[in-house]
Amino acid sequence: MIKLSIVVPVYNMASDGKLEYCLDSLVNQTMAPDSYEIIAVDDCSTDNSLEILRTYQDKYPDRFIAIASDRNRHQGGAKNIGLAIAKGEWLGFIDADDWVVPDYYERLIGKAEQTGADMVGCDYNLTHEHSFKVGEIVHNNNFEQTGVMDKERYKKLLIETGSLVVKVYKRELILGDYQPGTRDKLDVFPEDIFYEDNAVSNTWMTRSKHFEYIQEPLYFYYQHDSSTVHSISKKNLEDRMAAGRMIVSEAKDNGYYEDYLPEIEFQYTVLFYVNTLFSAMPKKYKVKGCYNFCKALGKEMKETFPDFQNNRYYLEKIHPEERKLIGFQMKSHLFFYIYYRLLWFYRDLRSSLSGRK
Numbered sequence: 001m002i003k004l005s006i007v008v009p010v011y012n013m014a015s016d017g018k019l020e021y022c023l024d025s026l027v028n029q030t031m032a033p034d035s036y037e038i039i040a041v042d043d044c045s046t047d048n049s050l051e052i053l054r055t056y057q058d059k060y061p062d063r064f065i066a067i068a069s070d071r072n073r074h075q076g077g078a079k080n081i082g083l084a085i086a087k088g089e090w091l092g093f094i095d096a097d098d099w100v101v102p103d104y105y106e107r108l109i110g111k112a113e114q115t116g117a118d119m120v121g122c123d124y125n126l127t128h129e130h131s132f133k134v135g136e137i138v139h140n141n142n143f144e145q146t147g148v149m150d151k152e153r154y155k156k157l158l159i160e161t162g163s164l165v166v167k168v169y170k171r172e173l174i175l176g177d178y179q180p181g182t183r184d185k186l187d188v189f190p191e192d193i194f195y196e197d198n199a200v201s202n203t204w205m206t207r208s209k210h211f212e213y214i215q216e217p218l219y220f221y222y223q224h225d226s227s228t229v230h231s232i233s234k235k236n237l238e239d240r241m242a243a244g245r246m247i248v249s250e251a252k253d254n255g256y257y258e259d260y261l262p263e264i265e266f267q268y269t270v271l272f273y274v275n276t277l278f279s280a281m282p283k284k285y286k287v288k289g290c291y292n293f294c295k296a297l298g299k300e301m302k303e304t305f306p307d308f309q310n311n312r313y314y315l316e317k318i319h320p321e322e323r324k325l326i327g328f329q330m331k332s333h334l335f336f337y338i339y340y341r342l343l344w345f346y347r348d349l350r351s352s353l354s355g356r357k
Contacts, residue, residue: 007094010042019049031105100219108167123138163221
């Protein structure tokens with residue numbers, strides 16, 4: 001078995017050299033070429049992404065595998081296809097428009113081998129340009145989460161899991177005893193939705209026995225308007241809700257729901273409810289049926305976790321103004337809706353008038 005498998009889901013990344021910049025950072029890693037594999041899965045792109053992948057496969061046959069999905073499955077489905085053939089002792093993921101420093105995987109796996117960790121993360125940069133110039137640094141984890149895992153470390157990790165792609169994982173955390181190639185496709189990630197990482201990553205966190213963290217920005221997260229996190233649509237919002245429901249079902253199915261109920265409740269509250277509500281409400285996004293959509297959202301939140309407003313993480317981490325607005329919705333959706341729209345009409349008007357001065 002080789003040391004590392006890197007799974008890269010790809011969909012319409014051919015423009016502006018994005019895909020090549022990502023792949024160049026992977027084929028030029030400082031690890032020995034025969035010690036790792038790059039599994040790039042094209043998710044039925046409508047541009048020439050697949051042709052680019054095949055070019056890399058021809059150029060680097062010792063470490064590059066290009067696969068074409070039979071249908072568009074979204075990132076989760078593409079990752080499942082890649083994981084089904086992954087041979088690595090370690091697993092890593094990268095978004096096809098991001099890139100990493102040349103010794104990224106050597107550093108992370110080296111940290112694991114020095115410490116006995118089965119999961120290692122680092123920080124990342126937010127950047128608007130294709131370069132290795134350090135941009136805005138985001139601390140993806142913290143040292144209170146690191147070491148041999150116990151209940152307190154698990155709690156800290158569940159509350160701030162950090163990005164899934166900015167970590168490497170010992171194979172068994174994700175795949176158990178699965179042997180590569182024995183199935184065409186696995187069901188590790190949910191398919192056909194965005195936010196697939198949020199839905200399942202808690203289970204990996206709670207399987208980890210030892211987590212380590214390098215406080216350096218070794219991963220470059222490319223910021224552009226077409227990325228999932230910058231687009232607001234009904235589908236995007238509904239997928240966020242679906243991922244929130246899966247957080248709860250994953251915890252129950254894998255036996256850690258009761259042990260980490262406050263943490264699961266808070267994660268669900270943020271992903272399913274808070275982020276969705278305040279993404280749907282701004283008038284500029286023109287979410288169809290916004291009134292009824294947000295009303296149903298609030299109703300399901302209240303039914304799933306009736307006491308969520310007393311959650312200690314909610315009280316610590318949610319902005320007071322958001323808590324106030326949520327309190328309004330929990331009492332009267334009609335009042336909340338009118339109040340919110342009038343509030344932002346006033347703020348937009350004031351902003352417009354001050355801009356003319």
